[in-house]
Amino acid sequence: MENKKVNFSEWYNEIIDISGLSDKRYPVKGMNVWMPYGLKAMQLIDNLTRKYVDSMDFQEVSFPVLITRGQLMVEFEHVKGFENELFWITKGGSDKLEEDMAMRPTSEAAIYPMFSLWVRSHTDLPLKVYQIVNVYRYETKHTRSFIRIREIHFFEAHTAHATYEDAERQMSEYLSIWKKLTDMLCLPYLVNQRPDWDKFPGAKYTLAFDTVMPSGRSLQIGTIHQYGTNFSKNYNITYALDDGSHEYVSQTTFGMSERLLAAVISIHGDDTGLIFPPDIAPIQIIIVPIPSKKMDVASYGVGILNKLMDMGYRVKMDNRDAYTPGYKYNDWEMRGVPMRIEIGAREVENSHITVSLRSESGKKTMKYEEFFENLSEMMNSIKETLTQRAASTMRDLTVNAAKIDDIKDLEKIVKAIWCGSEECSRKIEEQTEMACLGLNQESTETGKCIVCGRNGTTGIFARTY
Amino acid sequence: MENKKVNFSEWYNEIIDISGLSDKRYPVKGMNVWMPYGLKAMQLIDNLTRKYVDSMDFQEVSFPVLITRGQLMVEFEHVKGFENELFWITKGGSDKLEEDMAMRPTSEAAIYPMFSLWVRSHTDLPLKVYQIVNVYRYETKHTRSFIRIREIHFFEAHTAHATYEDAERQMSEYLSIWKKLTDMLCLPYLVNQRPDWDKFPGAKYTLAFDTVMPSGRSLQIGTIHQYGTNFSKNYNITYALDDGSHEYVSQTTFGMSERLLAAVISIHGDDTGLIFPPDIAPIQIIIVPIPSKKMDVASYGVGILNKLMDMGYRVKMDNRDAYTPGYKYNDWEMRGVPMRIEIGAREVENSHITVSLRSESGKKTMKYEEFFENLSEMMNSIKETLTQRAASTMRDLTVNAAKIDDIKDLEKIVKAIWCGSEECSRKIEEQTEMACLGLNQESTETGKCIVCGRNGTTGIFARTY
Numbered sequence: 001m002e003n004k005k006v007n008f009s010e011w012y013n014e015i016i017d018i019s020g021l022s023d024k025r026y027p028v029k030g031m032n033v034w035m036p037y038g039l040k041a042m043q044l045i046d047n048l049t050r051k052y053v054d055s056m057d058f059q060e061v062s063f064p065v066l067i068t069r070g071q072l073m074v075e076f077e078h079v080k081g082f083e084n085e086l087f088w089i090t091k092g093g094s095d096k097l098e099e100d101m102a103m104r105p106t107s108e109a110a111i112y113p114m115f116s117l118w119v120r121s122h123t124d125l126p127l128k129v130y131q132i133v134n135v136y137r138y139e140t141k142h143t144r145s146f147i148r149i150r151e152i153h154f155f156e157a158h159t160a161h162a163t164y165e166d167a168e169r170q171m172s173e174y175l176s177i178w179k180k181l182t183d184m185l186c187l188p189y190l191v192n193q194r195p196d197w198d199k200f201p202g203a204k205y206t207l208a209f210d211t212v213m214p215s216g217r218s219l220q221i222g223t224i225h226q227y228g229t230n231f232s233k234n235y236n237i238t239y240a241l242d243d244g245s246h247e248y249v250s251q252t253t254f255g256m257s258e259r260l261l262a263a264v265i266s267i268h269g270d271d272t273g274l275i276f277p278p279d280i281a282p283i284q285i286i287i288v289p290i291p292s293k294k295m296d297v298a299s300y301g302v303g304i305l306n307k308l309m310d311m312g313y314r315v316k317m318d319n320r321d322a323y324t325p326g327y328k329y330n331d332w333e334m335r336g337v338p339m340r341i342e343i344g345a346r347e348v349e350n351s352h353i354t355v356s357l358r359s360e361s362g363k364k365t366m367k368y369e370e371f372f373e374n375l376s377e378m379m380n381s382i383k384e385t386l387t388q389r390a391a392s393t394m395r396d397l398t399v400n401a402a403k404i405d406d407i408k409d410l411e412k413i414v415k416a417i418w419c420g421s422e423e424c425s426r427k428i429e430e431q432t433e434m435a436c437l438g439l440n441q442e443s444t445e446t447g448k449c450i451v452c453g454r455n456g457t458t459g460i461f462a463r464t465y
Numbered sequence: 466m467e468n469k470k471v472n473f474s475e476w477y478n479e480i481i482d483i484s485g486l487s488d489k490r491y492p493v494k495g496m497n498v499w500m501p502y503g504l505k506a507m508q509l510i511d512n513l514t515r516k517y518v519d520s521m522d523f524q525e526v527s528f529p530v531l532i533t534r535g536q537l538m539v540e541f542e543h544v545k546g547f548e549n550e551l552f553w554i555t556k557g558g559s560d561k562l563e564e565d566m567a568m569r570p571t572s573e574a575a576i577y578p579m580f581s582l583w584v585r586s587h588t589d590l591p592l593k594v595y596q597i598v599n600v601y602r603y604e605t606k607h608t609r610s611f612i613r614i615r616e617i618h619f620f621e622a623h624t625a626h627a628t629y630e631d632a633e634r635q636m637s638e639y640l641s642i643w644k645k646l647t648d649m650l651c652l653p654y655l656v657n658q659r660p661d662w663d664k665f666p667g668a669k670y671t672l673a674f675d676t677v678m679p680s681g682r683s684l685q686i687g688t689i690h691q692y693g694t695n696f697s698k699n700y701n702i703t704y705a706l707d708d709g710s711h712e713y714v715s716q717t718t719f720g721m722s723e724r725l726l727a728a729v730i731s732i733h734g735d736d737t738g739l740i741f742p743p744d745i746a747p748i749q750i751i752i753v754p755i756p757s758k759k760m761d762v763a764s765y766g767v768g769i770l771n772k773l774m775d776m777g778y779r780v781k782m783d784n785r786d787a788y789t790p791g792y793k794y795n796d797w798e799m800r801g802v803p804m805r806i807e808i809g810a811r812e813v814e815n816s817h818i819t820v821s822l823r824s825e826s827g828k829k830t831m832k833y834e835e836f837f838e839n840l841s842e843m844m845n846s847i848k849e850t851l852t853q854r855a856a857s858t859m860r861d862l863t864v865n866a867a868k869i870d871d872i873k874d875l876e877k878i879v880k881a882i883w884c885g886s887e888e889c890s891r892k893i894e895e896q897t898e899m900a901c902l903g904l905n906q907e908s909t910e911t912g913k914c915i916v917c918g919r920n921g922t923t924g925i926f927a928r929t930y
Contacts, residue, residue: 025582026575027536028566031529033579036594039527062504064496064616065530065599066552071492087531088556089568092603093549101493103554110491114498117490129501134530138557151529 001334004271008215012266016145019274019335021265030143030150037335038261040282042153045260046132048184048279049155052177058128058157063110065133066101072109075234081201082106085137103136106255108202111158112235119160119249121240126166130157130254146262147219147465153258160237160249164228167250171207174224174254178209184279186386187211187263188394189221190413191441192460197422198438200253204228210437210460212397213266216411218437218462221263222256267390274336275358277386278379286332287317290325290344300348304341307372333358338382359385403450407432407461415440418459419449425459427451434461466799469736473680477731481610484739484800486730495608495615502800503726505747507618510725511597513649513744514620517642523593523622528575530598531566537574540699546666547571550602568601571720573667576623577700584625584714586705591631595622595719611727612684612930618723625702625714629693632715636672639689639719643674649744651851652676652728653859654686655878656906657925662887663903665718669693675902675925677862678731681876683902683927686728687721732855739801740823742851743844751797752782755790755809765813769806772837798823803847824850866926868915872897876928880905883924884914890924892916899926 001018002011016022021038034042050060066089072079086102104110111129119127135154143149157174161167175191182189189209199206200223209222229248232238238246268275278284287305289297301317308315318328325342332340342354342363353371356363359382366374394413401407401416408431418424418439425436428451436459443458466483467476481487486503499507515525531554537544551567569575576594584592600619608614622639626632640656647654654674664671665688674687694713697703703711733740743749752770754762766782773780783793790807797805807819807828818836821828824847831839859878866872866881873896883889883904890901893916901924908923 023579023582025579026529027533027578028529028531031531033529034527036524036526039525059501060504061501062499064491064493064498065601066493066496066616068492084558086556086558087554089552090555091551091553093551093605095603113492114488114490117488136530138560140558151531 001271001273004214004269008213008266011269011271013145015265015269015273015334021261022145024145028150030139030148032145032149032151034153037282041264041276041280042258042261044280044282045181045185046155048181049132049256052180053130053157056128056173056177058130060131061129062131062133063104063107063114065104065136067104067109069100069102071113072102074109074112075202075231078108078202078231082137085139087136087138104133105137106135106154107131107133107156107158108231108253112231112237115158115160115232115237115249116235119237119239122162125160125162125239125249126170127160127249128157128170129159130155144465146258146265149258155254155256157252157254159252160232161251162239162247162249164250167226167228167252170252171224171226174252175207177254178222178224181260182209183387184277185260185264186277186383186390187221187260187267188387188391190437190460192438193441194223194438195420195422195425195436198436200225202227202230204230207441208437210413210462211263211267212394212413212462213263213465214393214397216397216413216463217465218413218460219259219263219266219465221259222254224254225252227251227253267393268386269336272330273334275386276336276338278338278382281336281338282314283316283332283335283337284313284379285315285339285341286328286337287315287341287343288325288328288332289317289319290342292345292348295345295348297343297345297348301343304343304353311375329356339378357382357385359389401450401461404428404431407434411463414461415443415458416450416461417445417447417456418461419452419454419456420459421449421452421454424449424451425461428461432461433463435464436461437464466736466738469679469734473678473731476734476736478610480730480734480738480799486726487610489610493615495604495613497610497614497616499618502747506729506741506745507723507726509745509747510646510650511620513646514597514721517645518595518622521593521638521642523595525596526594527596527598528569528572528579530569530601532569532574534565534567536578537567539574539577540667540696543573543667543696547602550604552601552603569598570602571600571619572596572598572621572623573696573718577696577702580623580625580697580702580714581700584702584704587627590625590627590704590714591635592625592714593622593635594624595620609930611723611730614723620719620721622717622719624717625697626716627704627712627714629715632691632693632717635717636689636691639717640672642719643687643689646725647674648852649742649848650725650729651742651848651855652686652725652732653852653856655902655925657903658906659688659903660885660887660890660901663901665690667692667695669695672906673902675878675927676728676732677859677878677927678728678930679858679862681862681878681928682930683878683925684724684728684731684930686724687719689719690717692716692718732858733851734801737795738799740851741801741803743803743847746801746803747779748781748797748800748802749778749844750780750804750806751793751802752780752806752808753790753793753797754782754784755807757810757813760810760813762808762810762813766808769808769818776840794821804843822847822850824854866915869893869896872899872926879926880908880923881915881926882910882912882921883926884917884919884921885924886914886917886919889914889916890926893926897926898928900929901926902929 004011023033082105089101194206203225210218232248340356351368354365440458449456469476488498547570554566659671668690697713805821816833819830905923914921
């Protein structure tokens with residue numbers, strides 16, 4: 001296998017291929033096949049997402065994929081932001097369509113005409129819906145599995161509120177949902193307010209969640225947007241006030257994609273392969289029996305298997321005859337299964353279980369009861385190890401810069417005092433090829449802009465995916 | 466509400482609207498919005514499907530929605546069958562695409578180029594995958610929610626086998642999966658082998674599952690297809706034999722859609738509204754508290770709510786202040802919740818629970834413990850009632866015909882001895898407007914064709930959706 005630090009890009013492509021996450025040999029460029037193992041991991045991420053948003057009274061819906069040209073043209077900034085990336089349907093059967101339709105690049109233009117019908121009065125608010133669907137972008141840049149693709153597995157939440165303050169509270173709620181979700185994925189991130197020239201087309205402002213890949217380049221893995229009344233004014237989404245007049249709703253959205261999986265693969269994986277955080281591991285525990293002539297390893301294994309299944313774990317016993325235990329260890333390590341149980345004659349004889357955690361080297365033999373007593377703690381310790389390791393790597397890949405010269409040719413994320421002007425960010429970009437990710441929301445530092453010397457706060461700069 | 470028997474079509478549209486299953490006001494004709502309640506019911510059907518196919522070693526995948534013209538053109542019969550129904554993407558951004566791409570109408574042409582890469586040897590077989598995705602058909606006929614639409618929620622299983630006999634065994638396995646699923650949905654059906662001129666484009670033969678709607682028209686709610694080597698020869702899907710030669714795989718598919726939900730709505734519903742079978746009810750039990758000044762109804766209700774949730778039921782307590790208990794009863798009956806619990810002062814005082822089953826009239830007050838002891842039995846009795854009622858309706862809507870004159874203007878499904886010829890089926894169609902659904906697989910009767918008098922077996926004829 002490729003060395004992750006030295007050849008990250010090759011390592012990334014190789015592990016996705018050999019672990020069976022995705023097959024990119026599909027005939028359409030940038031549209032890949034979700035293989036069973038990869039799809040399962042993504043569905044587990046989706047179900048965590050559902051759990052957290054459902055608990056905040058969101059309701060799941062599913063909108064059509066096609067949007068008429070007329071629907072799209074309603075919000076000018078928005079359509080301008082996406083017009084180069086749209087796939088257009090112009091024909092049905094052999095008929096030329098009366099009106100061209102685009103495949104959704106995101107669903108504002110699909111959802112808001114319906115919001116306009118659904119919202120009538122105060123009692124319809126807040127309106128909080130989400131959908132998990134594919135969106136489509138005609139990417140002309142180099143594509144990369146789970147990172148830059150033309151068919152994107154997309155979570156999008158859309159809300160409407162009576163007031164701007166309510167919408168602001170929704171933004172805070174998103175932050176807390178995001179924290180819960182990324183805690184489960186053991187992912188570190190920065191919260192950056194994108195500069196105005198890079199916010200979502202149509203948004204008042206955009207907060208982005210950026211993480212750092214092993215290459216030192218940043219990956220945007222989620223965004224939340226405050227729309228204010230920008231869309232509601234164009235799509236005519238209003239509620240009636242007591243005096244009979246109408247008020248435009250304030251709106252927000254929250255979006256994320258399979259980039260979450262890309263981050264999990266890249267940040268936790270090592271030169272042996274994937275490492276899945278337990279909560280999204282398609283297989284959490286693999287049982288490898290070591291055949292024995294004198295002891296009934298199979299029955300002992302099945303007993304453990306059934307007990308773990310009853311406890312709700314995703315567990316599997318590898319009974320393949322054609323492979324040695326050693327081969328199986330490597331295989332499941334490569335596939336990132338967080339916990340492995342080995343059982344051979346000695347384990348059966350002594351009622352023992354031998355356990356390896358994918359996040360650590362070595363193995364431990366313990367008593368049967370001891371294993372089950374410690375199981376959830378061991379799973380937690382895997383999460384903790386991954387979380388700490390990822391945070392430490394992110395620290396190593398982040399640098400504070402006092403002047404532009406410090407960061408030229410640097411393959412890291414840069415924190416630097418910045419005045420907030422486009423002019424200064426352009427100068428940094430020209431000299432370092434780093435994009436401006438905006439103002440970091442977690443930093444409180446102030447000082448002098450490293451370009452112009454005016455007052456500023458912490459800006460984030462990085463090469464990006 | 467409309468009368469279901471008298472105005473079925475209007476009843477159907479109304480109940481879908483007012484119960485919150487789907488909104489058809491979306492700007493693209495035949496593409497509707499899945500509302501939270503409808504989506505939840507469909508997801509519950511999907512998850513039952515997943516459970517049954519997963520237990521038969523199917524693996525879930527997800528293929529891209531776009532298929533190049535070249536991919537499609539590989540199997541001539543197949544593309545001919547769909548060419549009038551394809552949505553074509555011809556532009557990306559402002560570029561004209563080098564090769565047009567179609568939105569999948571079904572996924573043979575998407576999946577089999579990959580099967581050709583995945584299948585190498587005997588050990589790769591059987592290959593059994595499925596996906597739950599939307600497929601797209603440019604319908605020019607009148608559209609109808611969940612029945613005839615342009616964006617179809619689709620389950621499709623695809624298999625490849627070493628021999629035709631293995632593929633035949635797969636067909637039997639589909640029948641058993643189908644039976645398990647429809648048992649949960651309490652749906653009756655006929656298994657009919659479609660006549661050659663109406664089989665799936667590219668199939669060797671097609672078995673269809675047809676049910677009867679209250680209008681007396683048949684609805685195809687699932688199909689399984691034996692492809693033999695028709696597709697593998699064109700998509701070059703082969704495995705190596707020991708002597709180094711290559712053999713084409715035999716293939717099958719199994720398809721179904723939200724028509725299952727259409728059947729559930731139509732067959733079980735009544736003039737009060739929907740009736741969901743418990744296994745796919747988004748809410749299985751609704752608790753309606755009857756406010757009281759002297760007793761703490763709320764606490765008693767929450768206790769029952771929590772206990773039911775712990776038992777794994779999908780349960781909700783209706784605490785809306787603005788509505789009376791009577792209004793709530795009607796509301797949840799209309800939405801088809803299979804079981805309602807009423808609790809008021811008297812119930813709290815005596816530790817009682819008052820229960821109504823949506824499938825029966827009347828209510829029953831029982832002791833708290835008695836309720837929980839009888840709960841699963843009551844749920845089963847709902848299923849049984851729905852199953853028996855549906856079977857009885859289907860019998861009423863099916864008629865045996867001895868001559869064409871018997872069935873003119875009949876709004877029922879017709880069983881008649883038929884020689885199997887296209888000529889005779891055309892004659893029936895011309896005189897009755899009934900389509901030939903093929904030879905019924907459950908009948909063993911033989912006799913003389915009602916058209917030509919030659920030997921025949923039981924054919925099924927009906928007006929169809």
